[in-house]
């Protein structure tokens with residue numbers, strides 16, 4: 599990683615993938631701003647990473663106020679890397695999911711990710727450098743999948759698809775200014791993510807957060823916009839994006855024949 603500045607902000611750094619990002623970035627010499635709600639966990643992390651400067655920010659990204667507080671930091675600090683990682687899944691049947699939980703999910707995964715990138719990008723453009731990693735997930739490609747063992751995931755899947763498409767478009771838009779944007783797509787990773795929802799997936803094969811983060815940081819060096827560390831055949835992803843573009847370019851203003859009675 600060749601960024602001139604060495605300051606990274608990581609959301610959701612109190613456990614799992616975010617904590618692994620903080621540890622690997624700290625080991626690479628990055629000063630850090632670590633964000634989450636559990637102060638004790640963030641303080642522990644800061645104490646552990648004593649070779650770099652770590653600022654702990656306790657903020658709830660499920661609220662406009664919490665997002666605003668972190669966005670202000672993104673706008674005012676010379677960030678070289680923003681890692682939008684915080685997330686919840688709230689798997690539940692669409693009709694049963696309370697509106698408050700749906701709102702929290704949309705705030706943490708969509709509003710926070712979008713507005714923190716929006717706050718950080720102008721400074722990165724002005725400094726002609728920086729990177730943004732947005733943590734999405736392989737489920738972002740699962741929209742057409744028949745309902746399997748993960749029912750109740752429609753909103754979560756939608757938030758991941760938002761992150762993937764936004765990151766692809768942003769990478770195009772900001773690339774000219776030397777900014778790299780990555781949508782990181784984990785499959786199943788061994789963290790507290792499912793456990794916190796009362797799901798025990800420990801019997802399933804899961805990637806470690808450490809491997810996932812190593813893949814993401816290497817993917818950034820490789821210039822991958824969509825980084826899927828668990829996908830061996832990267833041509834599978836290229837095929838998705840070629841098909842997306844073909845469908846996009848296949849449109850015309852004429853009503854397609856199948857809709858004419």
Ligand SMILES: NC(=O)c1ccc[n+]([C@@H]2O[C@H](COP(=O)([O-])OP(=O)(O)OC[C@H]3O[C@@H](n4cnc5c(N)ncnc54)[C@H](OP(=O)(O)O)[C@@H]3O)[C@@H](O)[C@H]2O)c1
Pocket residue numbers: 609610611612613614615616633634635636637639657658659660661683684685686706733734735736783784785786787788789790791792794
């Ligand atoms: N684990 C997987 O299998 C998997 C697969 C695909 C994608 N992902 C994505 O990976 C990301 C990280 O998840 P993980 O697996 O590392 O799970 P995790 O161990 O549960 O970590 C989630 C992190 O997000 C933070 N967070 C959640 N709600 C927040 C809020 N309202 N405000 C601020 N921070 C909040 C949590 O911190 P506090 O509780 O301290 O606030 C925690 O640090 C998520 O965005 C998830 O969508 C995970």
